Amino acid sequence: MKVLVFSPELCDIQRGCEETCSRTWFKEVNHEKSAIRILSAEGKVTASICTQCGQCIDVCPTLAIQRDKRGVVRINKDLCVGCLSCVGFCPYGAMRIHPDSTVPFKCVACGSCVKTCPTGALAVVDLPDAPLTATEKRHRGEV
Amino acid sequence: MQHQCAGQRLLAEYRYEPPRVARGYANQTLYIDLSSNTITARPVDDQMKRTFIGGRGFGLWLLWQAVKDSTRWDDPENEVILASGPIGGTTTYPGAGKSIAVSISPLTGSVIDSNVGGYFGPLLKFAGWDAIEVQGIASEEVIVFIDGNRGLVQILAAPDEPTDSYVLPEQLVERFASSPEQRRAVSSVTAGPGAEHSLMGILNVSFYDVRRQFVRLKQAGRGGIGTVFRHKRIKALVVKYEGIKGDSNAPADYADLAAVGSKMHHEICVQDPVMNDMRGGGTTMLTRLMNDFDLLPVHNFRFGSHQQAPRLYKSEFTPYFSLGIPDGCWYGCTLACARSVDQFTPRTGPYKDQVVHVDAPEYETVAGIGSNCGIFDPHAVLEANFYCDLYGLDTISFGTSLAFAMECYEAGILNRERTGGLELHFGNADAMLEILHQIAANEGFGPTVGLGVRQMKGIFAEKYGADPQFLQDIGMECKGLEYSEYVSKESIAQQGGYGMANKGPQHDEAWLIFMDAINKQIPTFEDKAEALHYFPMFRTWFGLNGLCKLPWNDVEPADNKKKHPPRVAARVPEHVDNYIRLFRAVTGRTDVNEPEDLIRMSEPAYNLQRLFNLRMGFGTREHDAIPYRSMGPVTSEEYESRAERYDAQLKEAGIDATGQTTAQKVQLLRQHREQRYQQLVDAVYKRRGWTPEGIPTAETVRRLGIDFPDVQDLLRRHGVR
Numbered sequence: 001m002k003v004l005v006f007s008p009e010l011c012d013i014q015r016g017c018e019e020t021c022s023r024t025w026f027k028e029v030n031h032e033k034s035a036i037r038i039l040s041a042e043g044k045v046t047a048s049i050c051t052q053c054g055q056c057i058d059v060c061p062t063l064a065i066q067r068d069k070r071g072v073v074r075i076n077k078d079l080c081v082g083c084l085s086c087v088g089f090c091p092y093g094a095m096r097i098h099p100d101s102t103v104p105f106k107c108v109a110c111g112s113c114v115k116t117c118p119t120g121a122l123a124v125v126d127l128p129d130a131p132l133t134a135t136e137k138r139h140r141g142e143v
Numbered sequence: 144m145q146h147q148c149a150g151q152r153l154l155a156e157y158r159y160e161p162p163r164v165a166r167g168y169a170n171q172t173l174y175i176d177l178s179s180n181t182i183t184a185r186p187v188d189d190q191m192k193r194t195f196i197g198g199r200g201f202g203l204w205l206l207w208q209a210v211k212d213s214t215r216w217d218d219p220e221n222e223v224i225l226a227s228g229p230i231g232g233t234t235t236y237p238g239a240g241k242s243i244a245v246s247i248s249p250l251t252g253s254v255i256d257s258n259v260g261g262y263f264g265p266l267l268k269f270a271g272w273d274a275i276e277v278q279g280i281a282s283e284e285v286i287v288f289i290d291g292n293r294g295l296v297q298i299l300a301a302p303d304e305p306t307d308s309y310v311l312p313e314q315l316v317e318r319f320a321s322s323p324e325q326r327r328a329v330s331s332v333t334a335g336p337g338a339e340h341s342l343m344g345i346l347n348v349s350f351y352d353v354r355r356q357f358v359r360l361k362q363a364g365r366g367g368i369g370t371v372f373r374h375k376r377i378k379a380l381v382v383k384y385e386g387i388k389g390d391s392n393a394p395a396d397y398a399d400l401a402a403v404g405s406k407m408h409h410e411i412c413v414q415d416p417v418m419n420d421m422r423g424g425g426t427t428m429l430t431r432l433m434n435d436f437d438l439l440p441v442h443n444f445r446f447g448s449h450q451q452a453p454r455l456y457k458s459e460f461t462p463y464f465s466l467g468i469p470d471g472c473w474y475g476c477t478l479a480c481a482r483s484v485d486q487f488t489p490r491t492g493p494y495k496d497q498v499v500h501v502d503a504p505e506y507e508t509v510a511g512i513g514s515n516c517g518i519f520d521p522h523a524v525l526e527a528n529f530y531c532d533l534y535g536l537d538t539i540s541f542g543t544s545l546a547f548a549m550e551c552y553e554a555g556i557l558n559r560e561r562t563g564g565l566e567l568h569f570g571n572a573d574a575m576l577e578i579l580h581q582i583a584a585n586e587g588f589g590p591t592v593g594l595g596v597r598q599m600k601g602i603f604a605e606k607y608g609a610d611p612q613f614l615q616d617i618g619m620e621c622k623g624l625e626y627s628e629y630v631s632k633e634s635i636a637q638q639g640g641y642g643m644a645n646k647g648p649q650h651d652e653a654w655l656i657f658m659d660a661i662n663k664q665i666p667t668f669e670d671k672a673e674a675l676h677y678f679p680m681f682r683t684w685f686g687l688n689g690l691c692k693l694p695w696n697d698v699e700p701a702d703n704k705k706k707h708p709p710r711v712a713a714r715v716p717e718h719v720d721n722y723i724r725l726f727r728a729v730t731g732r733t734d735v736n737e738p739e740d741l742i743r744m745s746e747p748a749y750n751l752q753r754l755f756n757l758r759m760g761f762g763t764r765e766h767d768a769i770p771y772r773s774m775g776p777v778t779s780e781e782y783e784s785r786a787e788r789y790d791a792q793l794k795e796a797g798i799d800a801t802g803q804t805t806a807q808k809v810q811l812l813r814q815h816r817e818q819r820y821q822q823l824v825d826a827v828y829k830r831r832g833w834t835p836e837g838i839p840t841a842e843t844v845r846r847l848g849i850d851f852p853d854v855q856d857l858l859r860r861h862g863v864r
Contacts, residue, residue: 082389088408134467
């Protein structure tokens with residue numbers, strides 16, 4: 001599965017990735033609308049990014065969250081009822097909501113930020129698939 | 144007609160322009176008269192919203208205007224009303240999908256309210272209706288269909304549809320959904336054959352489970368509203384609305400709604416696993432807790448625990464449950480207590496040996512049909528749950544009624560001849576299931592149990608010469624409604640919580656046992672009266688708004704008990720603050736700022752319900768009297784089972800019981816407890832602004848803005864100035 005990964009030691013903390021992300025997906029520069037967030041505290045830099053673990057798939061009441069062929073977890077806006085269960089249950093705090101829309105958003109490993117990152121701190125890599133969620137097992141008839 | 148199959152006659156049709164919901168309200172209600180096949184819209188004005196808020200408040204107000212003082216449950220002017228509430232239909236906060244049903248109850252003869260999950264109330268509102276009131280009696284079986292996208296209401300003849308709530312809701316989804324994707328946009332209200340042949344019929348409210356791909360049911364259980372529903376010859380109410388979004392309720396402040404909602408989801412994610420694990424087992428975790436604290440009803444509330452109770456613990460049920468599925472009964476309920484048993488094989492009845500699915504039992508069902516009837520058999524409890532839902536019967540009233548009949552059997556008041564051959568000993572699961580099937584078929588002794596405890600008391604005294612005082616003492620009903628499943632003997636506050644509840648002894652007004660008897664946080668009568676003002680009003684607020692009570696205190700912030708002293712912590716202040724934010728965010732009302740504002744919001748509807756009882760011939764002190772079984776040991780056997788406790792209590796009360804027999808001690812304790820109950824009643828009436836007879840004073844109704852001419856007239860007739 002495709003996952004955006006972050007190398008903190010290379011990051012310049014300029015948050016250009018956040019601008020790229022919001023511009024790509026929301027056509028505006030707004031850090032609150034970026035799926036990636038660079039956090040820096042006490043000299044330590046981290047990034048809040050979706051790991052594509054898929055736990056949100058199991059909390060979505062409408063099956064709006066599913067994994068695509070690249071292994072990326074995506075939200076179907078037509079099915080989403082805006083309950084924000086996924087926002088509250090994301091173990092990484094990486095499912096986000098902005099009040100301009102009732103549909104949450106997250107990193108889909110599109111790679112836009114990778115291309116614009118001047119220091120090479122970001123990369124989309126192919127990782128082994130996450131364990132199947134209960135929903136995916138049920139879908140495959142394994143339950 | 145797109146949805147009409149051959150032979151389905153259209154009896155009436157009404158077209159409307161679906162209004163846009165604004166700040167939680169559709170601003171109109173749907174009125175249907177089945178006697179004349181009339182369908183009309185009625186406006187909701189600002190005063191109605193201010194005074195009664197919505198949900199239960201709207202239901203009470205609509206019914207108040209619809210009935211006469213003399214109306215009985217089976218009169219045409221009685222109504223079945225379902226309403227959501229301004230917050231109802233919110234998807235971003237857990238537990239915001241409740242509907243509240245209101246009617247004149249066949250069990251109590253007075254007004255009843257019962258809340259229920261499922262999608263009906265929210266879809267009804269988004270279809271353009273804050274409430275539906277159905278009056279009249281149809282001349283033939285009907286289905287009422289509301290299409291909220293097309294703006295269409297139809298009354299359809301329904302001569303051939305089954306009434307079985309296992310089959311009918313599935314058929315309705317198939318019939319009214321135009322595509323598989325639309326199934327979740329359809330919700331129905333149905334009852335069942337048991338509702339027709341008993342006074343304890345329920346409303347089953349459906350929602351389509353997209354993962355399991357079948358219809359699930361939640362129940363408006365209390366007070367026999369399903370019996371009224373079937374008496375009106377309604378087979379189903381169906382609503383269809385497609386297009387639910389996070390802002391369908393058109394909130395005034397979506398940003399804050401999203402903020403408070405996602406905060407609460409996260410709290411549940413972290414706290415539920417370390418607290419009640421509602422997501423894992425629903426309310427079944429309560430059996431163990433109640434047994435541990437001697438609060439689990441056993442053998443018709445004689446005892447509070449039993450050595451076989453572990454057979455009914457959560458761990459006995461969870462292997463049946465299918466987990467890993469978001470089991471909220473409305474979108475966004477992450478507390479998700481609505482567990483399901485996807486594959487179950489009944490041993491008896493019309494579905495014998497077939498694989499079926501069952502909505503998992505609540506604690507009330509486990510305790511009512513299980514321990515209270517001495518049936519420590521999880522399979523039998525699941526089977527009873529399955530058939531109660533399918534037949535349309537209230538598991539609480541059924542369990543408490545059957546437990547009463549079983550005690551009467553063991554006391555020799557009933558025997559095999561009188562029960563048509565059934566051995567109604569405690570623990571006889573086969574007899575319990577047979578009674579259920581008999582109610583549905585309207586044969587044998589079953590329908591007698593289906594009349595409920597109050598009517599059985601009369602029948603057993605009259606027909607079999609049973610001692611009316613004994614029946615009164617052990618018959619666990621008040622106002623005609625059967626007790627829900629908690630032993631209140633050691634908590635006088637809970638005795639009051641049951642006895643002074645408007646609808647009858649249901650715990651949704653107050654559950655004070657831990658606060659009162661275990662944690663000793665409300666020692667004086669004034670403390671108890673304050674709790675019996677605050678909590679009933681606070682919990683009423685949920686019913687006005689279309690909310691579920693569970694996310695209030697079945698999960699708590701991690702620091703709740705550290706941050707607040709125990710008495711304050713019991714109110715869960717952070718969650719109360721959430722509700723204030725939620726209400727403001729939806730309705731835009733800026734005058735709601737503190738907890739007391741929620742309490743004041745509930746008082747008009749609560750007091751109108753009390754006055755409604757008065758109007759229907761009840762609503763005074765004598766109707767708040769409770770059976771002694773709910774206060775203390777009726778028999779020597781009960782006393783002796785906890786002799787140490789009772790002896791100590793007599794001593795503590797300064798009552799010298801030296802040398803007294805057990806029977807004499809039972810009497811001494813009884814006098815003491817009954818006297819204390821009356822003292823409690825005095826204190827509560829005073830706190831609530833009622834007369835010593837339990838009637839809201841003229842000053843109270845004026846303060847609450849419900850001093851309508853007919854209310855003033857009612858008070859005058861009862862000598863209240």
